[in-house]
Amino acid sequence: MISSFRKAWQKHRLNDPKYSYLFEPYEGDEVVVLDTETTGMDPKKDEILSIGAVKVRGNRILFGEAFEAWLKPRGEISEESIKIHGIRRMDIEHGEEPEAVIPRFLDFVGNRPIVGYYIRFDQRMLSSYTRRMIGVELPNELIELSEMYYRRHRKSSPHEFVDLKFDTIMENLDLPRLGKHDALNDAVMSALIYLKLKTMPEYKGAFS
C-alpha cells in the first residue's frame, strides 16, 4: 500500500516520459542480477566505478548478453576502495561518462525485478544517478539474496546466528568461484546463488 503510493509519487516526479516503462508492472519471467563497485559506502558522496548485470530467465543466466560498464568518477578513489576492488585510477581512465552508461543500463534492466547481495545499497547508489538524470529513484522491485539465504538456511531457532558473508554463502551452497572479484563476475555468482536458493525450500518455522 505504502509502496504503491510511493511508486505513484515517484512516477509523478519522472521528468523523462521515455522511462515511464520503469513503472509498468512486470509480467515476464526474468530478473536482473546486479553488482556495482563503488568508491565507498556513502551513496551521498561516493561514486559507482563499475556495473555488472546479467538477466536470468528460468534457470539460465544469459551470460552472453551481460551488461558491463566502467564509469569515470569525478572525485578521487579512496585507498580503501582500491584495496577492496583492486581498481586503480588508471583502470577507470577509459571509463565512460555516467550520462552515457545509465540510460543503457536502464534499457537493459527495464521493469524487471532486481536481485542482489545487499541490493538496497546498489539501488541507492544507482538512484543517486537516476535522480539527477531522470528525476526518480530506481523503482524496480528488489530481491535481497542474504534474506533469501537466511530464510532457507535457518534450521532451528529464529534467533540463531547465520553468517551472511558473501563468501560464506557461496561456500555453504557449494558454488564455484568463476574468476576474480569484479562487478560482472560477482553478478554472475549472485545469480548462481539466486538460482540455487530458488530450488531450495524455505524454512517455515518448527511447528508449521
Next chain:
Amino acid sequence: MSFNDQKAFLQSIHPFDELSDALLDELVTKLEIAFYPAGTSLTVCGGEIDRFYIVIKGEVKVLDETDAVVRIYREKDSFDADALLEGRCDWHYVVSEDLISYEIDRKSFQKLFDESEGFRRFFLMDIVERIEHLKKRELDSGMGDWMTAKVRESYWHPPCLVTMETPLLEAARRSVEMGRSEIIVEGEEGSYGIVADSDIKRMLSQGRLQPESSVGGMAHFPLLTVDIDDFLFNAYLTLIRENVKRLGVTDRGRLVGVLEQIDILSYFANHSHLITVKIERARTIEELKEASLGYLTIVRRLYAQGLKARYIAKLISEVNRKVFARLFEMILPEERREECALLVMGSEGRGEQIIRTDQDNALIIRNGVDPEIFVPYMEELSTALQEFGYPPCPGKIMVTNPYWRRSVQSFKEEIDRWIDSPDEESFMYFSIFFDAKDVAGEGALLRELKEYLFSRFDDHNDIYMAFFVRLTLLFETPVGIWNSLLHRDRHVDIKKAGIFPVVQGVRSLALKYRIEELSTVERIKELAKREILRESFARELIEAFDALSYLRLGAQLKALEEGRDADNMIHSKDLSKIQRDLLRDSLEIVERFKGFITRHFELDRLPS
C-alpha cells in the same frame, strides 16, 4: 575482465582450444550459465536435445533404456555433440549432483562446427579416431623424440672410399675388409658414386665383370646424401621416396659415412632387431641373459614413441619366445627336445605380457616317456628365467611344478577334470591353458591337446560355458567416475576393470566358436570376420583394449622407475585430462562389451 575469465576456462578444454580467437570471442557472447538441482532430467531417451552442455561443476549421469549408467560427465566434460547434430538423443541425462553448466544453443554450436575445422574434426571422429587423436595430442605435448633425432646420433658406417681409377678387384677387396656391402667412388669436385654388391653380382651373371677395370666406369652417380645434422626422419623419407637402400652422410659437403635403411629402422625400434640377433647368437646362458635384459629399454623407447600397445607387445613377445626357445636349446640335449613341448601360457601365451610380471609355463611330455627325466632340466630353465627377470608365478604355474609337467594323456585327464568338476581353480587353469603357446620342442603335442580340448565342447557343455563366460562380469567396470577428478585422488585396478573383462569375454567367444588365434586382438578380428561381432564394434573394442593396455604400461613403467613393483593400479593424479578421457571412453566400450556378452550368452537367465 569477466569475459576473459570465461574465455580462459573454455580454452582450457579440448576441443575449444582449437577455436580461433574471433570464434571464441563470439562464442562467449552466446554463452549461458545454467543451474540444475540434483535429480533434474535434462532429456529423456529419444527426446530432443537443443543445447550443448559444458560442465562447470556437478555431475550428470547418462542412462540407457534400462536405466543402466552408460557414462558420467563431470567438470570440464561436455556433451552431447552427436545428439545435437542428429537432433535426437538416445540416452537419458539425469543430473546426479547439482549442476552448473555453460550452455550453447544449437545454432551457435553449429556455427563453431561449420567454421572451425579442428573443432569439427574432433566431433566427427568416431570413437576409434578420437582415441587416436587424444593419444596423438598427448604425444605432441611430450614430443616424440624420434621426430627430433639427428643423423649424427644414429648408426652410420665409415665408407669404403676409393678413387675413380681403382681397379674393381682392389676396391672389392677393401670393401670386404671393412665389412661393407658397397663401394663408394669419389668423383670430381666432391661428387660421389656407388657400386653396390648387387651391381657386382649382376655384372657377374651377365658376364660383364672385368676385375681389372676401374670402378669409376661402373659406379652410379650421384650418390644421394644427407647432411649429418639433418633429421633422421628426413633421411628416412628420402630413402622411401627415392626407393634406394643407402644414403651418403656428409659433413660440410664431405662424405663421412653411409647410412642404410636398416640402420634407421633399428634406430627407431631402438636396437630391437639387434636384441633378437644377440639372442640368436648367444652361446651361453650368461650372454642370453644380457641380451634379454635389454628389453625394458626397448619398451620404454617404444612407449615414449607412442607405438600402440599391441605392437609393443608383439615385439616383446617375439623377443621372449626367442629367449625361451634359445634357453630350451641350451639346456635340453637334442634327443630330448622332440619328446616334449615347452609352453608359455596366460598373457605370455596370448603375447600380451609386456612387463614381465610372472612366468606361466608348462611342459607337455610325449606319452610313454618318463617325466622324471625332465626334472633337472626344468629346474635349470626356471632358475635361468628368474635371473632373466621373469618373476616366479605365485600360483606355481611353472615347469618346476609336477602338475604342469605331464604327459599328453595325463594332460587330457586333467582337461576332463577341469571341465567335469569345475571350481575356481580349474576355471583359472582351463583359461591359462586355453591360451597356451608352444615356444620350443614338439609343437604337435600341444596341437593334439588343443584339439582334444575343443572336442570336449559340444551342446552338453552349456552350463560350463555359461559359468566360464560369467567370469567376464566378475569385476565392476567403473564407467564415468574417472572423468574429471581434479581434486580427488582415485585409483582403479585397470586389469580388473577393463583388461580382464575383455580378455575373458573374448576368450569365451573364442572357445564357443573354436577360434585358434591366441591374442585378444587377433581373436576379436576373427570374431568380426565371422560376423559374430559387428565390424565397427570390433574396431572400437580393439582400440579400447589397446588404450587400456597402453595406460597400464605407462603406470607400470612409472612404478618400475620409482622402484616399486609394477601393478595394475591407475591413479587419477597421474593422468592428464587427455588420458582420463582415453580411460573413460575405453571403459565405456568395455561396459558395452559386457552388455554384449550378457545378451549373447543369455547370462541374465542363469541362476546366480
